[in-house]
Amino acid sequence: MSRNLKYSIIILFLLLFLLFSFIVSIIFGEVSFSLHDILDILKSGEGNLKYAILMKIRLPRIILGIAVGGSLSLSGAILQGIYRNPLVEPYTLGISGGAALAVSLVIVLGLQTFASALALPLAGFAGSIAVIFFVYVFSVQRANLQSNNMLLTGVMISFIASSLMMLLMAVASNESLRSIIFWTMGSLDEPNVLLIKVAFWASLSGLFFSYFFARDLNALRLGEEKAIHLGVNSTKAIRFLFIIASLLTGISVAVAGIIGFVGLIIPHIMRLFAGNDYRILLLSSFLGGAGFLVLSDTLARTIISPNELPVGVITGIVGGLAFMLILRKKYTI
């Protein structure tokens, strides 16, 4: 089978998977519809309660799922590439730690009452940007071809941020503590349409710009020095990719909190099926991550309906188990 045919089949399959997740997610929930109902509801138009559930609650949530799942998974694939380390995921660099710390600070100080719905996402984004800036200045800019330094700086920042967060939680009131924990667990329940739009377009732009560096990422698989031999400006490529990946992570964390495993597991599953060529890996990670998170979110909000599970519980358990099964199958064949 030719490579292009194989890649086309993989992309087609992932698009179908995303479509499937989309349909499942729009049908199932506290109130379930049949596909037939949905067409009727759409025809009846606005003003209908069911229409509101579909268009104002479920659809935005699916779009956010696509944005966050795609962003985290794409970001994981990129970071694993520039660090040449399969265990790196979007949160390794301390971006989530910074976001969580800033959000906790806002909650503990009671500042969220001032800016209402936007306070926590803004704080989260500010925290992410602070960490990105810090990691960039202290390692990316200085380190000439030493991306392990960059990784270690990120890991250290992550530790410092989580320690500071523990400190905040120790002094926080019960109510604040609950808010912090709730935020940390991550959720796609975001009432602000503007934030959803920002996350969605940011994820698509991230996917677009990452493709400028798809070939560079392929060369970086051989190491930074060999990439230079192949005509790649490794330092520049790593800097750009770092910025793309960390902004995607920062925006995701700011809007949806911390949703684990997507950024680690999905790129690996895609590597197993599609191979390590980044020209296919970037897009397939994005689509796979998007479909996976939308599906996980559907499970999270239906399993114990009318209550909701944190979506991170589902991504962790389902993703982890699925990954282990696939890995086992792959190596016993």
Add this chain to the structure above:
Amino acid sequence: MPDILNIQNLTCGYANSFHIRDIDIKISSGSFTGIIGPNGSGKTTLFKAISGVLKAKEGTLWLNGKNIANFSYKEKAKQIAVVSQSLSVDSVRVEDFVLMGRMPYHGRFSFFERKEDYEIAHRYMKLTGTYHLKNKLMTQLSGGEQQLVDIARALSQQPDLLLLDEPTSHLDIGHQVQILNLLQKLNNDLQLSILMIIHDLNLAGEYCDFLVMMSKGKIYIQGSPKEVLDYKHIENVYDTVVVTDTNPVSGKPIVLLVSDKVLKGK
């Protein structure tokens, strides 16, 4: 012959540590040059300066008469290809690996290999005798096969100058000679200029037409193998006793070692 590479007064190295200094070398087009010298003498640093991994602190490198500092990464990769000492690859198909040598010829948004890229890659895989391996994974190959595939990848860059960092270091003598014969053939048939770091002085003397001997970050001596592989130079630079002679068949210089026990017995 015009010079393919002219290094003038080069100083280069890592921040606050090892440097190579005052390097002047002229490599004429179509030559087969060997760089020899003990561990830590600066051979690899010199290579990094030529391939653009390290920037020159002082001095100028001229590639085909043009200042190398003015080359873009891609332009340079079209003229210089490097075969490194060790290859760390994940599971990539041999053919895809060789096709990576075509990267300098692609823009940011030219995603797919052209027919011409496949033709060139296949041509050099056949030349290096690795075409039959094309659907295997790099991780399934032996060290010698990987080295040959890496040479095919480097040739696919269609360079004027091929740099090799100890291409024979992990190989048995049969494979060593196989690689060097191949390089000699490329040098003869394609007029490809070759610059190679090599530890084995006998192989250096047998295959190279010009040798550069480095010591402590400087050039100790350069010239024909007969001039450079003199026992006095070798004893000074390597701090060991050797006997030099001439290969009765090829007429090239050979270097023999003598153990301490024997020396003390004499």
